[in-house]
Amino acid sequence: MDETLLMLPGPTNVAPRVLQAIAKNVVNHRSAIFGEIYTEVTKMMSELFKTQNKSYLLTGSGTAAMEASIANIVNKNDKILNVIGGKFGERLRDITLAYDGDAKELNVEWGTTVSPKQIKEALDEDENIKAITVVHNETSTGVAAPIEEIGKVVKDYNALYIVDTVSSLGGDHVDVDKYNIDICFTGSQKCLAAPPGMSAITLSEDAWKVIDSVNSNTYYLDMKKYKKFGAGTPPETPYTPSITLIYGIHEALKMIEEEGIDNRVLRHETAAEATINGAKALGLELFPKKEVSSATVTALKIPEGVSDSDLRGTMRNQYKVELAGGQDHLKGNIFRIGHMGNINYKQLAITFSALGMTLKKLGFDIDAGAGVSAVTKSYL
Amino acid sequence: MDETLLMLPGPTNVAPRVLQAIAKNVVNHRSAIFGEIYTEVTKMMSELFKTQNKSYLLTGSGTAAMEASIANIVNKNDKILNVIGGKFGERLRDITLAYDGDAKELNVEWGTTVSPKQIKEALDEDENIKAITVVHNETSTGVAAPIEEIGKVVKDYNALYIVDTVSSLGGDHVDVDKYNIDICFTGSQKCLAAPPGMSAITLSEDAWKVIDSVNSNTYYLDMKKYKKFGAGTPPETPYTPSITLIYGIHEALKMIEEEGIDNRVLRHETAAEATINGAKALGLELFPKKEVSSATVTALKIPEGVSDSDLRGTMRNQYKVELAGGQDHLKGNIFRIGHMGNINYKQLAITFSALGMTLKKLGFDIDAGAGVSAVTKSYL
Numbered sequence: 001m002d003e004t005l006l007m008l009p010g011p012t013n014v015a016p017r018v019l020q021a022i023a024k025n026v027v028n029h030r031s032a033i034f035g036e037i038y039t040e041v042t043k044m045m046s047e048l049f050k051t052q053n054k055s056y057l058l059t060g061s062g063t064a065a066m067e068a069s070i071a072n073i074v075n076k077n078d079k080i081l082n083v084i085g086g087k088f089g090e091r092l093r094d095i096t097l098a099y100d101g102d103a104k105e106l107n108v109e110w111g112t113t114v115s116p117k118q119i120k121e122a123l124d125e126d127e128n129i130k131a132i133t134v135v136h137n138e139t140s141t142g143v144a145a146p147i148e149e150i151g152k153v154v155k156d157y158n159a160l161y162i163v164d165t166v167s168s169l170g171g172d173h174v175d176v177d178k179y180n181i182d183i184c185f186t187g188s189q190k191c192l193a194a195p196p197g198m199s200a201i202t203l204s205e206d207a208w209k210v211i212d213s214v215n216s217n218t219y220y221l222d223m224k225k226y227k228k229f230g231a232g233t234p235p236e237t238p239y240t241p242s243i244t245l246i247y248g249i250h251e252a253l254k255m256i257e258e259e260g261i262d263n264r265v266l267r268h269e270t271a272a273e274a275t276i277n278g279a280k281a282l283g284l285e286l287f288p289k290k291e292v293s294s295a296t297v298t299a300l301k302i303p304e305g306v307s308d309s310d311l312r313g314t315m316r317n318q319y320k321v322e323l324a325g326g327q328d329h330l331k332g333n334i335f336r337i338g339h340m341g342n343i344n345y346k347q348l349a350i351t352f353s354a355l356g357m358t359l360k361k362l363g364f365d366i367d368a369g370a371g372v373s374a375v376t377k378s379y380l
Numbered sequence: 381m382d383e384t385l386l387m388l389p390g391p392t393n394v395a396p397r398v399l400q401a402i403a404k405n406v407v408n409h410r411s412a413i414f415g416e417i418y419t420e421v422t423k424m425m426s427e428l429f430k431t432q433n434k435s436y437l438l439t440g441s442g443t444a445a446m447e448a449s450i451a452n453i454v455n456k457n458d459k460i461l462n463v464i465g466g467k468f469g470e471r472l473r474d475i476t477l478a479y480d481g482d483a484k485e486l487n488v489e490w491g492t493t494v495s496p497k498q499i500k501e502a503l504d505e506d507e508n509i510k511a512i513t514v515v516h517n518e519t520s521t522g523v524a525a526p527i528e529e530i531g532k533v534v535k536d537y538n539a540l541y542i543v544d545t546v547s548s549l550g551g552d553h554v555d556v557d558k559y560n561i562d563i564c565f566t567g568s569q570k571c572l573a574a575p576p577g578m579s580a581i582t583l584s585e586d587a588w589k590v591i592d593s594v595n596s597n598t599y600y601l602d603m604k605k606y607k608k609f610g611a612g613t614p615p616e617t618p619y620t621p622s623i624t625l626i627y628g629i630h631e632a633l634k635m636i637e638e639e640g641i642d643n644r645v646l647r648h649e650t651a652a653e654a655t656i657n658g659a660k661a662l663g664l665e666l667f668p669k670k671e672v673s674s675a676t677v678t679a680l681k682i683p684e685g686v687s688d689s690d691l692r693g694t695m696r697n698q699y700k701v702e703l704a705g706g707q708d709h710l711k712g713n714i715f716r717i718g719h720m721g722n723i724n725y726k727q728l729a730i731t732f733s734a735l736g737m738t739l740k741k742l743g744f745d746i747d748a749g750a751g752v753s754a755v756t757k758s759y760l
Contacts, residue, residue, distance in 0.1 A: 004407070004408075006406070006407075006408060008408055010620065011406045013405065014406060019624075020403060023400060023402060023403035024399070025394060025399065026386070026391045026394060026569070026575050027384070028384075028702050029391065029576070031696075031702065059440055059441050059576075060440045060600060061439050061600070061619035061620045062619070063599070063619040064439075064440065064600045067599045067600045071597075071599075094599065098597055098598070098599045098602075099597055100597070187620070189620060195406050195622070195623060196409070196620040196621065196623055197439050198577075216478075217451075217478055218597070218598070219443070219447045219451075219474065219478045220440060220441070220443050220444045220447045220601070221600070239441035239442070239444075240390065240442065240443075240567070240569060240576040240577075241441070241577065242575070242576055242577025242578075243391065243575060243576055243577070244399075244576075244577070244624070244625070244628075245577055245624070248624075316411075322408050324410075
């Protein structure tokens with residue numbers, strides 16, 4: 001058992017009761033008993049998404065759900081507006097291109113986010129845009145997009161509104177129906193705090209109308225099959241699902257229900273605030289502007305005079321705290337502290353205690369206790 | 381905890397030590413510690429496949445691996461010879477069609493299998509066949525195909541040899557290199573006896589040459605990315621994998637190593653023989669010919685005068701033994717007893733004890749103990 005504390009933007013630390021839940025024996029996935037579990041878990045997912053629409057569980061990573069969101073609605077040369085401000089925005093564009101869609105990029109500088117006005121301009125510019133993709137929480141830069149405000153713009157256009165909430169659902173405000181989102185998806189291993197390996201997706205009536213008109217190459221991720229099998233007696237998945245992970249997600253969703261989603265979001269926001277305060281007290285600089293900094297992951301600049309591998313290596317090897325690095329052109333420039341799922345003052349006290357010692361050992365002229373002190377005061 | 385005994389052709393009963401293994405906390409999938417686990421498990425998979433080629437783990441059902449085997453090698457209008465004798469042969473054809481391949485069907489009656497001679501004739505008929513798909517163990521009919529003999533034929537042609545061993549690897553003889561197989565894949569929840577949700581695939585040099593020349597729509601199942609990330613330092617998967625299931629597969633593969641694959645196959649063959657003898661003693665008729673009946677699942681005709689739901693419903697509800705029904709046009713005509721993974725005399729004694737009582741209660745004039753008696757004698 002590796003006792004390293006994961007402070008990653010996924011996978012996150014899994015509660016013992018969730019780990020116990022997945023260690024139950026498997027049942028037949030073509031049986032009434034599975035149908036009951038599947039029905040309950042997908043209903044709980046729809047409640048978490050805050051939608052009247054049905055949800056579906058996919059046995060696959062968050063990227064499988066990203067692909068499902070595009071592959072089922074794109075015919076060749078269909079215009080898709082991909083908002084890009086980081087790696088996951090790029091991934092949705094890459095999937096658009098993989099399915100021969102005409103990807104219209106709306107690029108914003110990494111570390112910033114898009115404004116509803118920019119979205120309106122892009123939609124006004126081309127009336128044939130079939131869908132728009134927005135990453136709610138751009139895990140690669142620690143930036144949250146204003147998905148509620150964007151939703152108010154998009155609802156006046158025909159375009160489907162696709163929102164990636166892989167690293168936000170369960171940790172930040174997501175209200176699919178209120179925000180007019182047509183396709184929304186998430187992963188099991190982020191704010192849900194279940195182990196990785198499954199994703200969930202929900203689709204609106206408008207989305208289904210488009211899906212019914214598209215003949216996609218995808219087979220495993222063909223949502224028509226998920227709809228058909230999900231409406232069966234008993235409700236089923238088209239292919240053998242990850243039954244043990246469904247047990248785990250079930251238990252994780254029960255924990256979310258018990259806590260209440262508003263309490264849970266507040267807990268994440270508090271963790272984000274404490275992280276920013278702790279970092280500031282150690283002389284570290286936030287990568288994005290504070291106003292757009294994510295509730296679930298904080299991106300910080302690696303200070304001058306230290307390498308990523310020294311910083312994160314010391315944290316990992318000496319103090320057993322695992323932080324995330326930067327990705328692509330941000331590699332070596334930023335590091336990221338995930339505060340998702342089962343996060344409270346305890347993990348942040350450990351993390352900032354370790355970070356203070358690490359920076360001190362690496363030669364920085366700081367008060368090694370200032371970060372963890374600031375974290376503590378944040379939680380008071 | 382549902383105490384029903386699963387006698388299905390997957391998912392199968394999972395050993396307690398495997399369930400314990402998956403209940404460990406997750407590690408960072410971008411870390412050296414994960415790289416070590418991933419390297420070891422993929423090496424063990426290659427050993428089980430009996431190949432010098434590398435293996436890859438896909439976070440997805442067996443169907444994801446089926447799709448990967450086709451999606452990565454088919455360009456539009458490429459001719460693929462799909463051998464079809466059941467539902468999974470059909471699925472490989474459907475995936476071929478989904479990727480705009482030109483599916484050449486070689487149909488054999490359900491309950492029978494293809495001969496190497498038929499394969500040779502089909503390959504002689506059209507020199508442009510790019511690949512041939514064969515299902516080793518057609519789970520829907522309980523029939524095993526002669527994949528070694530077919531391999532001897534295919535090696536004289538340019539066509540890639542794709543073999544689905546989803547429900548055979550770990551329970552029947554599979555020797556990828558000796559049989560000249562180019563692409564081979566399996567699922568976690570069949571003879572490996574781990575929980576469902578992952579699949580494994582191995583690909584030959586010839587397969588990689590074709591893959592490098594194909595521009596596929598698939599994104600999540602793009603094997604080029606798995607190859608690239610698998611060769612990284614540390615070795616990784618392109619997307620967050622099902623870490624807990626990798627723990628489970630690791631433990632399941634250790635169990636296979638401890639037993640020895642030859643012993644394990646013999647154990648499955650013994651279970652198949654006992655099942656056939658037990659069925660015969662209860663007056664039940666085998667659906668396929670005995671010579672082609674599978675080592676891992678036995679398909680039996682539902683006797684006149686009883687319905688599928690009475691038969692399997694009584695087994696399930698009264699005796700807590702879960703059997704599989706027929707699929708598609710075989711629904712209501714056959715039922716299937718899976719004997720995969722952790723199978724020994726105990727499960728078959730329970731199953732045939734229950735089956736004898738069930739048939740007696742449903743009005744059959746039989747000796748209710750004859751089946752379990754025959755099973756017992758088979759194991760002597």
